[in-house]
Amino acid sequence: MIIPARPAARRNFRTVELVATIALLVVASPTWAAEHAQHDAHRSFDDPAQYSQSWDDPARDAWQRPAELVTALAIRPGMSVADIGTGTGYLLPHLSRATGASGTVHAVDVSAKMLEWVAQRAAREGLRNVRTVKAQGGATGLPARSVDRAIMINVWHHIDEPAAYARDLARVLRTNGIVFIVEARPGLQEADGPPAHFRLPPERIIAELKSAGLAARLDDFQLDRQYVIRATR
Numbered sequence: 001m002i003i004p005a006r007p008a009a010r011r012n013f014r015t016v017e018l019v020a021t022i023a024l025l026v027v028a029s030p031t032w033a034a035e036h037a038q039h040d041a042h043r044s045f046d047d048p049a050q051y052s053q054s055w056d057d058p059a060r061d062a063w064q065r066p067a068e069l070v071t072a073l074a075i076r077p078g079m080s081v082a083d084i085g086t087g088t089g090y091l092l093p094h095l096s097r098a099t100g101a102s103g104t105v106h107a108v109d110v111s112a113k114m115l116e117w118v119a120q121r122a123a124r125e126g127l128r129n130v131r132t133v134k135a136q137g138g139a140t141g142l143p144a145r146s147v148d149r150a151i152m153i154n155v156w157h158h159i160d161e162p163a164a165y166a167r168d169l170a171r172v173l174r175t176n177g178i179v180f181i182v183e184a185r186p187g188l189q190e191a192d193g194p195p196a197h198f199r200l201p202p203e204r205i206i207a208e209l210k211s212a213g214l215a216a217r218l219d220d221f222q223l224d225r226q227y228v229i230r231a232t233r
Contacts, residue, residue, distance in 0.1 A: 045114065046113045046114070051087065052088040055088050055090050056088055063225050065223060066091055066094045067094055069094075069182070069223075069228070070095060072228070073149050073151060073178060074149070075099060075148075079103050079104075080106070081105050081147065081148065081150065082140065082150040082151070082172070083107050083108065084150055084155060086107040087114055089107060089122070092118065092130055093127060095151075096122075096129055099129055104131060105129055106142060107132050108132075108133045108142065109133075110135045110136075112134065115134060138164050139164075142172040144171050145173070145175075147177060149177065150178075151182065153226075154183060154194065156183055156205055157194065157200050163211050166209045166211060166212035167212040169214065169231070170212040173214075179214075180229065182223070182229075183199070183205065183226060185227055187199070
């Protein structure tokens with residue numbers, strides 16, 4: 001959306017959608033095999049229509065619990081919130097409602113095609129407080145001290161230099177700002193989740209966030225398929 005090198009699964013951050021990456025765990029679907037192949041191949045996530053079939057499937061809500069996730073992030077009207085690795089914008093309607101007309105939702109991604117898709121979605125669904133942000137390399141592309149809350153769903157395991165990325169998060173967060181890092185649980189291998197070598201232990205991510213001066217721990221709110229890390233500035 002940082003210290004030892006990743007194993008062979010590391011990839012060039014520029015070729016990965018921060019989103020889904022970002023975003024995101026996908027629900028069981030016929031595209032599962034292809035998506036696993038994309039995890040292992042150095043492919044970009046530049047086909048929003050394809051990925052929307054799984055990432056925006058209403059069935060996903062049952063295990064992703066987006067409304068509860070956003071509530072746990074303690075977003076208040078008027079806040080500046082970043083969806084880092086927004087992908088097809090699955091979480092944007094929930095974030096948009098939480099921030100209200102006086103707030104701003106930054107939809108951040110490295111994929112220009114995903115951002116174009118998100119802009120069209122926001123216009124179509126009347127999400128007037130959504131703004132798209134093009135991430136660059138290993139950084140969010142957001143201004144310093146510009147964000148009160150941020151969330152990254154299934155993005156961290158795609159980041160090539162997590163220590164540097166954690167420092168960038170510390171840079172963009174305002175005082176008392178919070179970021180949620182949501183990743184697939186190690187030891188699980190549901191059919192629609194990422195391969196085992198992309199399932200990072202939460203202790204590793206917590207250490208990477210702490211190296212940037214952030215306070216980090218497992219949040220009180222947790223999901224069955226994914227763990228939720230809370231980092232604060």
